[in-house]
Amino acid sequence: IVVLDGYALNPGDLSWHGFEKHGELTVYDRTLPHETVDKIGDAEIIFTNKTLITKEIFDKCPSIKFVGVLATGYNVVNTEYARLKGIPVTNIPAYSTGAVAQFAIALLLELCHRIGDHSNSVKSGEWSNCADFCYWKYPLIELSGKTMGIIGFGRIGRATAKIAQALGMKILAYNERIREDMQDGGMKYVPLDELFAESDVVSLHCPLFPSTQGLINKNSISKMKDGAMLINTSRGPLVVEQDLADALNSGKLAGAAVDVVSTEPIPSDNVLLKARNCIITPHIAWAPKESRIRLMNIAVDNLAAFLSG
Numbered sequence: 001i002v003v004l005d006g007y008a009l010n011p012g013d014l015s016w017h018g019f020e021k022h023g024e025l026t027v028y029d030r031t032l033p034h035e036t037v038d039k040i041g042d043a044e045i046i047f048t049n050k051t052l053i054t055k056e057i058f059d060k061c062p063s064i065k066f067v068g069v070l071a072t073g074y075n076v077v078n079t080e081y082a083r084l085k086g087i088p089v090t091n092i093p094a095y096s097t098g099a100v101a102q103f104a105i106a107l108l109l110e111l112c113h114r115i116g117d118h119s120n121s122v123k124s125g126e127w128s129n130c131a132d133f134c135y136w137k138y139p140l141i142e143l144s145g146k147t148m149g150i151i152g153f154g155r156i157g158r159a160t161a162k163i164a165q166a167l168g169m170k171i172l173a174y175n176e177r178i179r180e181d182m183q184d185g186g187m188k189y190v191p192l193d194e195l196f197a198e199s200d201v202v203s204l205h206c207p208l209f210p211s212t213q214g215l216i217n218k219n220s221i222s223k224m225k226d227g228a229m230l231i232n233t234s235r236g237p238l239v240v241e242q243d244l245a246d247a248l249n250s251g252k253l254a255g256a257a258v259d260v261v262s263t264e265p266i267p268s269d270n271v272l273l274k275a276r277n278c279i280i281t282p283h284i285a286w287a288p289k290e291s292r293i294r295l296m297n298i299a300v301d302n303l304a305a306f307l308s309g
């Protein structure tokens with residue numbers, strides 16, 4: 001068994017014991033593209049997080065019998081070719097639903113309370129006395145009674161909605177398909193334009209497809225309420241970043257908070273880095289220890305299911 005890039009999900013705080021039970025295990029922290037073939041060697045079972053497993057890799061490593069992707073998205077593997085060769089590829093759906101929903105709300109709460117900024121002000125000697133420094137510097141926003149529009153009402157979208165409801169928010173949802181089992185008390189399905197027009201907060205939870213790329217752009221932002229906020233914990237390319245930066249800098253949008261950007265790691269010239277009221281985190285919503293343990297346990301279950309036929 002070879003894990004090609006284990007560091008991303010286990011930087012040393014978790015045990016690989018579950019994997020070791022199933023065979024001789026080698027774990028690499030990370031693997032560069034030109035190292036992949038050598039590191040796989042004659043391993044039959046490989047796990048990857050971001051290391052690409054292309055047709056060429058399959059051809060050069062004929063011992064591969066199973067590929068476990070240590071993530072939800074499995075676009076790092078040429079699954080078409082794996083299918084042709086009869087090699088099963090497994091992924092890990094839904095290990096981080098609660099974590100990502102919690103993170104989306106944490107980003108929203110940070111936009112509304114600016115706790116980091118207020119704490120830094122106190123530590124640098126400023127206390128809110130309204131003579132020189134005041135809460136006006138980082139205004140606070142109450143969410144109760146406001147409307148959250150959720151685009152992509154799947155697992156994470158629905159989990160986010162439930163927390164937002166507990167904060168007293170009304171929920172509007174847009175989903176590609178509306179399924180009866182997705183109807184839930186107090187949440188209303190609306191067309192996309194109505195969601196943009198009525199929401200104080202728009203939170204993105206749909207997958208990245210050609211049809212959703214650039215969903216948030218100049219045109220859709222113009223349909224949003226003045227002073228609305230945008231949360232993106234889904235995928236960076238859903239947003240045209242220049243258009244978002246323009247809307248933040250002009251004051252059309254009051255704030256944005258994103259865990260994902262169009263190119264990751266973020267290049268130093270990304271326009272969002274200097275945009276007004278924009279919080280950026282490094283694609284970490286999925287990463288609490290609890291989620292990573294769940295991910296590793298499911299990966300081991302997938303392997304056990306494969307080994308037992």
Ligand code: NAD
Nearest residue numbers: 152153154155156157175176205206207233234235285286
């Ligand atoms: P999910 O499949 O349960 O839900 C996605 C929903 O989007 C589905 O209901 C689907 O019908 C809907 N959808 C598909 N196309 C759409 C469209 N064109 N317009 C509107 N809705 C559409 O997925 P999930 O587990 O809720 O995850 C949602 C997304 O969150 C993932 O695609 C992934 O990009 C992102 N994610 C991010 C992190 C992170 O760390 N930031 C972690 C996990 C997942």
